[in-house]
Amino acid sequence: MQHSLKDIIRFRIMMIAVGYEDGNDAADLRDDPAFKLALERDPETGAALCSQPTISRMENLANRRALIRMAHEMVRSYCASFARAPRQIVLDIDDTFDSVHGHQQLRLFNAHYDEYGFQPIVVFDGDGRLVGAVLRAKKAQAISGD
Incomplete structure (x- = not known):
């Protein structure tokens, strides 16, 4: 699955905002209805959000x-x-x-x-x-x- 950089960053910012300090919890949260809804996806049928490895790759992109x-x-x-x-x-x-x-x-x-x-x-x-x-x-x- 492909995720836009915008969606990866938005998911990561939302995770931080609600108390998930690192990306390790992304695996458990990628199907969370509230996070899906916040990222403008259908809470039940919308595509899963990005995984922890995807977040880690994004966080290490910047030189x-x-x-x-x-x-x-x-x-x-x-x-x-x-x-x-x-x-x-x-x-x-x-x-x-x-x-x-x-x-x-x-x-x-x-x-x-x-x-x-x-x-x-x-x-x-x-x-x-x-x-x-x-x-x-x-x-x-x-x-x-x-």
Whole structure:
């Protein structure tokens, strides 16, 4: 079966929105009537939604150039959200730590939390609206004798 990129992304976003953090549950949800209905398919007779391997392939499609284009699009979309250009924009640039369980790509060790995780840099404006995010690349950590 073929699934459009739009449908794969919509299904994945809906899964995240209702609490399914990764794509592993797609196999159980691909025939779920509520998800089918949300994706404009007949809940009983509509074609099954995409599988976990399809979601994984989609999530791994983006290369560095595509990720940079997505970041530019996030900033462009943010700027376009204003009816008039604001006089000033205050940016809050910070990192956050999200623990991982397993050996996910791009994970890094955080000595403060004493565990592995992702540490994206996120940018919000003064009103708390997301401007953009960048996932830090994995770096080798120096081992301290302390």
